[in-house]
Amino acid sequence: MLMAYIWVGMLAVSVLYGCWAGTVPAVSAALMEGAAAAVELCLSICGAVCLWTGVMELMRRSGLADGLSRLLAPLLRIIFPRSFADPDCAQALSSNFSANLLGLGNAATPAGIQAVKHMTRLGGQCAGNELCRLVVMNTASVQLLPATVAAVRAACGASDAFDILPCVWISSLVSVSAGLLTARMLERGNP
Amino acid sequence: MSALIVPVLLCSAGIFALSKRVNVFSALTDGAREGLKISAGMLPALVVLLSGVYMLRASGALDALCGLLTPLLEYMGIPGETASLLLIRPFSGSGALAAGSEIMRQFGPDSYAGRCAAVMLGSTETTFYVIAVYFGAAGVKKTRHAIPAALTADLCGFIMAALTVRLFFG
DSSP states (O other), X not given: OHHHHHHHHHHHHHHHHHHHHTOHHHHHHHHHHHHHHHXXXXXXXXXXXXXXXXXXXXXXXXXXXXXXXXXXXXXXXXXXXXXXXXXXXXXXXXXXXXXXXXXXXXHHHHHHHHHHHHHHHHHOSSOOHHHHHHHHHHHSOOOSOOHHHHHXXXXXTOSOTTTTHHHHXXXXXXXXXXXXXXXXXXXXXXX | OHHHHHHHHHHHHHHHHHHTTOOHHHHHHHHHHHHHHXXXXXXXXXXXXXXXXXXXXXXXXXXXXXXXXXXXXXXXXXXXXXXXXXXXXXXXXXHHHHHHHHHHHHHOTTSHHHHHHHHHHHHOOOHHHHHHHHHHXXXXXXXXXXHHHHHHHHHHHHHHHHHHHHHHHO
């Protein structure tokens, strides 16, 4: 429902502002232009998105995702000490983060939900500290190859669609650390 | 340097997969079929949202909003042109893609604002959607400190996006 309010709000603001600023003809033309531009955008990034989901599938099948899970385990053990004591939960957490890193959104969410279910089984009904940490880590995307964004850049005619990689990595790392740090500070006094 | 990262990564993934006796070609085509579904699934929301973004911009309201937020954003080192992206990012993934692609198209993908928009898209997530999915799965109503912590992470991601683009592309 939230999106419904946002969209109607966008329209209402456009029409009202358009009447006030005298830009109504442009607003009416833009409606159709935007719809056409969406199809154009979708078509122009479709090839790159398909190629990248292909590469992701290749990484998953060749066991790179599992290897990454094992590499991540020591780090995750520090962040989730209680949940990691449970082998099933540890497994779900590791595959959630390795899938996120590789951009396997379709694999990350089920694994994450699995981890959440194990966590609630281990620690009652309230949102425990480790559950909050899991959510914060998932809301701050840490992704090795932001494929869709690169596809959009390529479609817009970027000289090198992936030249933003170092910026994306640093920004993601800082943002996830800041999120975890904030969570750590706010969780004081609660179990 | 960065031009090497992707081809080398792809090539080593291919060689590694072959050494594991994975059928590289069918893995790629099966995955690409999934990509087709993702692209097709993206289209309806993108049509609706991009028409909204275009209307906002054509009416002049988007520029006015950006102008209003620019002093606050520039204080944090964030370009004012990305205001629309920042506002919709935590709520809607397709909305953010619509807003971000519009910034890249309007100012150019290699411009400062265009690059910032791309890095912002790549380094943050649809916060409220993720929170709804995970807390919904846990059957938990009280989200405690998850929302403030996640939004702090988003804000840091935005500030760092602008900062790193300035550092790397000056």
